[in-house]
Amino acid sequence: MGDFLWWRDGVIYQIYPRSFADSNGDGFGDLPGITSKLDYLAFLGIDGLWLSPIHPSPDKDFGYDVADHTAIDPRYGTMEDFDKLVAEAHKRGIRVILDMVLNHTSDQHPWFRESRSSRDNPKRDWYLWREKPNNWASVFGGSGWDYDEKTGRYYFHMFLKEQPDVNWRNPEVRKAQLNVFRFWLERGVDGFRLDVFNAYFKHPGFEDNPSKFGLRRFDQQVHVNDMDRPEMMPLLGELRSLLDSYPERYSVGEPFVSTPEKTASYAGAQKLHTAFFFFFDNTTGLIPKWNADHFRRQMLDLGKAAGNVYLPALAMSNHDIPRSASRYCRGEDDADAKIAMTLLMTMRGTPFIYYGEEIGMRDISLSRKEIMDPVGRYYWPIIKGRDGCRSPMQWDDSPNAGFSKGKPWLKLHPNYTARNVLAQEKDTDSMLSFTRRLIALRKEYGALRDGGILFLEPSQKDVLAYLRLSPQGTILVGLNFSSRARKLDLPPGDWQPLLSTSARDEKISDIIKLAPHEVCLMKSS
Numbered sequence: 001m002g003d004f005l006w007w008r009d010g011v012i013y014q015i016y017p018r019s020f021a022d023s024n025g026d027g028f029g030d031l032p033g034i035t036s037k038l039d040y041l042a043f044l045g046i047d048g049l050w051l052s053p054i055h056p057s058p059d060k061d062f063g064y065d066v067a068d069h070t071a072i073d074p075r076y077g078t079m080e081d082f083d084k085l086v087a088e089a090h091k092r093g094i095r096v097i098l099d100m101v102l103n104h105t106s107d108q109h110p111w112f113r114e115s116r117s118s119r120d121n122p123k124r125d126w127y128l129w130r131e132k133p134n135n136w137a138s139v140f141g142g143s144g145w146d147y148d149e150k151t152g153r154y155y156f157h158m159f160l161k162e163q164p165d166v167n168w169r170n171p172e173v174r175k176a177q178l179n180v181f182r183f184w185l186e187r188g189v190d191g192f193r194l195d196v197f198n199a200y201f202k203h204p205g206f207e208d209n210p211s212k213f214g215l216r217r218f219d220q221q222v223h224v225n226d227m228d229r230p231e232m233m234p235l236l237g238e239l240r241s242l243l244d245s246y247p248e249r250y251s252v253g254e255p256f257v258s259t260p261e262k263t264a265s266y267a268g269a270q271k272l273h274t275a276f277f278f279f280f281d282n283t284t285g286l287i288p289k290w291n292a293d294h295f296r297r298q299m300l301d302l303g304k305a306a307g308n309v310y311l312p313a314l315a316m317s318n319h320d321i322p323r324s325a326s327r328y329c330r331g332e333d334d335a336d337a338k339i340a341m342t343l344l345m346t347m348r349g350t351p352f353i354y355y356g357e358e359i360g361m362r363d364i365s366l367s368r369k370e371i372m373d374p375v376g377r378y379y380w381p382i383i384k385g386r387d388g389c390r391s392p393m394q395w396d397d398s399p400n401a402g403f404s405k406g407k408p409w410l411k412l413h414p415n416y417t418a419r420n421v422l423a424q425e426k427d428t429d430s431m432l433s434f435t436r437r438l439i440a441l442r443k444e445y446g447a448l449r450d451g452g453i454l455f456l457e458p459s460q461k462d463v464l465a466y467l468r469l470s471p472q473g474t475i476l477v478g479l480n481f482s483s484r485a486r487k488l489d490l491p492p493g494d495w496q497p498l499l500s501t502s503a504r505d506e507k508i509s510d511i512i513k514l515a516p517h518e519v520c521l522m523k524s525s
């Protein structure tokens, strides 16, 4: 553990703050609530927290429409509450990562209010104004351009019309945005998650995007002119130098509409520390892919693209997609959620756990009138929106799952009476105990953190098996995706089980018979 780097070798936990823990009974999670749960997070063994946005926001996109990047939304608490959270997290060896939404602002942000006030306002050029729209679309539906009556021009918004995109080409904007990072760095924040960073720069001549086949209007275009512009690279260099002028600070990008190669091109020296790899979740397909071959191919593609240049950020779940347990499990059975958690913790990359994933939380289902997310409201019933994966954390079986003394802002999953932290802490077979054990094994065995990865070629279908290799030792991960027993031939040597979902303690050689849905981690001895 001598060269342990928290952001590369650690495990990071994403909190959706309004749904984590409510300290004042208003039904809305807050910063003191998070602080009160730090002992739990330390018990889990995580190294960093990523907080989804905590800045003032009219909430058109649930916090991702920011009205002031250097303040705390009063619903979450005060700046003192924030400083206390950071100090208490640091005391426990936990780092704090903030979500920086800098591709766009809220339309209530003072910059946009000024910009839209008149055509000759000094901040007019801080956003993207045009006399006529081009073909660029909004991710959330329809054209990306909205007409502003007062000044008789259109402005561009890649997301909602209440989320105008800023003009990163304007040097004053660039300076102001970098100052936002400085502000939080000075307050002791350890890192940043960059929301849709690869869309910061648009084509200077606003050229149309070429067309392609797709479901939504946004998917019917090749996004060569509204994202992934080359001007991004010098900016990443500048940002990296800023981060590197403080000790151990970090950046992880959310590449939007990306490929493994594009994702890889944004990470490394003089670029971001890392970027998310999202391809497991198969958000573009309607049926989640759950088979050994899919994960093997995905990891091989990613490995090829990332090489040894950076360690990818891996996530199975987040606030934008259905939870992995909802995608892969039937009913309340956690066998496949344990396979998914093992993949997350043992493949080559830095794992990000989404709050509640460690207890196998499932998505809530909502009727049309309960839907709050603008994506669900627009695309219903084809796409039902993202509220499902944002329900309150399930702490115990008391009313409102111990999340709040008041009425929660979003309904709870009814399974909370059985599926909650308190119940799972006491159960050695629970998803929580299993996740804790995996995190502890990552800490104990360097091979699981920075070792190479070598996929085995099992003779039986539905088995995914790989070695994590380091000079200190080798770990073998065997996963049976099938509901039947499967054989796996082992590389030469004696293998000692470290963790299995089937009862095993004996050394094994030559061959192992994996039980249905079994996870088995072994070390060579």
Ligand code: GLC
Binding pocket: 061, 064, 065, 101, 159, 195, 196, 254, 319, 320
């Ligand atoms: C990112 C966020 C998502 C948000 C969008 C616009 O994709 O993860 O929640 O709606 O950006 O900010």
